Amino acid sequence: MRNSTKLILLFILVIISVLLYGFYDIKGGFDYAFPRRMIRVAAMVITGVAISYATVVFQTITHNRILTPSVMGIGSMYEVVQTVIYFFAGSMSIWIVNKYLNFGAALVAMVIFALLLYRFLFRADKYPIYLLLLIGMIIGTLLGSLVTFLQVLIDPVEYLGLQSLLFASFTKVKAELLYIAFGILFISFIYGSFIMKKLDVMSLGRENAINLGINYDRMVMNILILSSILIATSTALVGSITFFGLIVANLSYQFFVTYKHSVLIIGASLFSILALVGGQFLVEHVLELRTTISVIINFVGGIYFIYLLLKESRDTA
Amino acid sequence: MIEIKGLTKQFGKKSVVDDVSVAIQPGTITSFIGPNGAGKSTLLSMVSRLLDADTGEVLLDKNNVKKWKSTEFAKRVSILRQANYINVRLTVRELVAFGRYPYSKGRLNAEDNRFVDQAMEYMNLTDMQNQFLDELSGGQKQRAFIAMVIAQDTDYILLDEPLNNLDMKHSVQIMKILRKLVNELGRTVVIVLHDINFASVYSDQIVALKNGKLVKNGPTNDIINSDALREIYDMDIPIQEQDGCRICVYFNSHTGS
Numbered sequence: 001m002r003n004s005t006k007l008i009l010l011f012i013l014v015i016i017s018v019l020l021y022g023f024y025d026i027k028g029g030f031d032y033a034f035p036r037r038m039i040r041v042a043a044m045v046i047t048g049v050a051i052s053y054a055t056v057v058f059q060t061i062t063h064n065r066i067l068t069p070s071v072m073g074i075g076s077m078y079e080v081v082q083t084v085i086y087f088f089a090g091s092m093s094i095w096i097v098n099k100y101l102n103f104g105a106a107l108v109a110m111v112i113f114a115l116l117l118y119r120f121l122f123r124a125d126k127y128p129i130y131l132l133l134l135i136g137m138i139i140g141t142l143l144g145s146l147v148t149f150l151q152v153l154i155d156p157v158e159y160l161g162l163q164s165l166l167f168a169s170f171t172k173v174k175a176e177l178l179y180i181a182f183g184i185l186f187i188s189f190i191y192g193s194f195i196m197k198k199l200d201v202m203s204l205g206r207e208n209a210i211n212l213g214i215n216y217d218r219m220v221m222n223i224l225i226l227s228s229i230l231i232a233t234s235t236a237l238v239g240s241i242t243f244f245g246l247i248v249a250n251l252s253y254q255f256f257v258t259y260k261h262s263v264l265i266i267g268a269s270l271f272s273i274l275a276l277v278g279g280q281f282l283v284e285h286v287l288e289l290r291t292t293i294s295v296i297i298n299f300v301g302g303i304y305f306i307y308l309l310l311k312e313s314r315d316t317a
Numbered sequence: 318m319i320e321i322k323g324l325t326k327q328f329g330k331k332s333v334v335d336d337v338s339v340a341i342q343p344g345t346i347t348s349f350i351g352p353n354g355a356g357k358s359t360l361l362s363m364v365s366r367l368l369d370a371d372t373g374e375v376l377l378d379k380n381n382v383k384k385w386k387s388t389e390f391a392k393r394v395s396i397l398r399q400a401n402y403i404n405v406r407l408t409v410r411e412l413v414a415f416g417r418y419p420y421s422k423g424r425l426n427a428e429d430n431r432f433v434d435q436a437m438e439y440m441n442l443t444d445m446q447n448q449f450l451d452e453l454s455g456g457q458k459q460r461a462f463i464a465m466v467i468a469q470d471t472d473y474i475l476l477d478e479p480l481n482n483l484d485m486k487h488s489v490q491i492m493k494i495l496r497k498l499v500n501e502l503g504r505t506v507v508i509v510l511h512d513i514n515f516a517s518v519y520s521d522q523i524v525a526l527k528n529g530k531l532v533k534n535g536p537t538n539d540i541i542n543s544d545a546l547r548e549i550y551d552m553d554i555p556i557q558e559q560d561g562c563r564i565c566v567y568f569n570s571h572t573g574s
Contacts, residue, residue: 063404200423204412204415208398213387213390
């Protein structure tokens with residue numbers, strides 16, 4: 001089967017799942033339920049595409065298929081920033097009240113964090129992937145503990161506000177952020193259309209890419225910033241889903257055996273929309289909201305992650 | 318013309334390349350030789366802008382390599398390093414086609430495809446052009462990478478130990494092809510070689526390094542003699558002539574320690 005055929009098939013599946021999710025078992029007023037469901041679909045599409053895009057490009061510049069921005073703790077930075085703002089400035093501060101300012105602050109912190117991570121961990125190519133993974137986990141735990149520590153000290157009433165900010169999910173999407181998120185995604189894709197071919201060359205490794213005239217180090221910087229912005233966007237919208245990028249990116253690598261990033265990114269995006277919309281359908285109609293989709297994704301993703309690790313160690317042994 | 322002027326590179330406190338100045342003669346094969354850790358690969362990396370020098374400069378046509386636009390430089394000078402692990406699945410043809418990137422930016426036209434075909438023809442890869450790289454032997458893979466560099470169509474081709482992991486037959490094949498590139502197409506090849514005899518038989522110029530310093534630089538015949546080799550390798554190496562080639566018979570030499 002050709003890759004274009006596979007993409008079309010996936011796209012059809014995505015359309016079906018969206019229609020199913022939109023129209024299935026609408027009780028009460030259609031005018032009430034349908035627009036609400038469509039807002040959720042919009043959030044799922046934006047999140048899915050942002051995470052897929054961020055993960056594939058991140059894995060290209062770090063030359064691995066196991067580490068993702070979320071696994072390295074870039075998503076957790078969002079919680080750290082929000083908690084720190086609450087702790088030091090309080091819920092009435094302009095940094096919380098103004099959604100754009102709030103989002104901007106988180107964005108800047110996450111980009112800086114990503115650049116530091118790259119500078120110290122990935123740049124020299126000197127650490128094996130397991131060490132990086134371990135460091136990622138430790139950073140994640142450290143940030144998590146920091147957040148918990150600050151939260152314990154915060155005034156309980158303030159804490160409730162913070163909690164609603166952090167525990168976003170698809171069922172309570174922050175609709176006011178949808179427009180910014182869409183705008184960011186749109187700009188990212190315009191930028192992406194200029195760099196797709198460069199990304200293809202970069203997957204040959206630093207030295208071959210420089211040989212072929214890619215300004216490698218600057219490209220890596222740009223792509224890291226791009227990928228942190230995308231992760232920031234999706235985290236702000238629906239919270240952090242650690243293993244999601246890992247699953248969809250690897251599904252895409254396996255399903256479309258190609259070096260072409262245009263195909264890989266679109267493929268991973270379609271997979272993620274399918275997984276999110278399909279998963280949310282299951283959560284709402286089969287599991288009747290007894291759990292959230294993040295839990296399911298992290299469960300399935302965690303198993304897949306272990307599988308990939310075992311496979312990797314077999315391949316390199 | 319490529320000129321290397323006073324190039325120095327330190328890793329920590331150790332000077333890996335120490336004040337090296339060499340001019341590469343166009344239309345020749347120049348071999349970098351020397352013992353392990355002499356700084357050959359580091360020097361080549363700096364010439365090809367993979368690595369920044371601490372002091373000194375590399376000039377291509379009188380202009381500093383760092384001042385060249387990346388794409389324009391990639392049309393003049395190509396570099397192939399030893400380790401080429403790629404974690405994407407590519408066919409031979411797809412890899413070779415990447416060599417056209419500086420010209421095509423990923424959209425191949427008829428002329429690009431002609432170059433790709435020619436490069437594969439040159440490296441005897443036409444029959445296996447649709448095979449995946451991970452299905453090939455080490456030698457075939459190495460040939461595919463060299464084909465990519467040939468498709469890049471540059472005046473200067475820099476190769477870092479291209480004979481690594483190759484058997485005798487494939488080593489000779491590759492050296493003959495490099496010779497052909499120089500004699501027929503007027504390319505300039507700069508190559509890091511471990512095997513002194515390949516350097517002796519196939520190169521026009523030899524640059525010998527030791528502990529990061531330039532010790533010898535000149536036409537092959539001036540370097541391949543027992544006196545010069547003793548200075549480079551600290552070994553007494555007898556030399557025998559065979560069909561007009563000087564062969565170093567070092568296998569049973571006294572190593573001094």
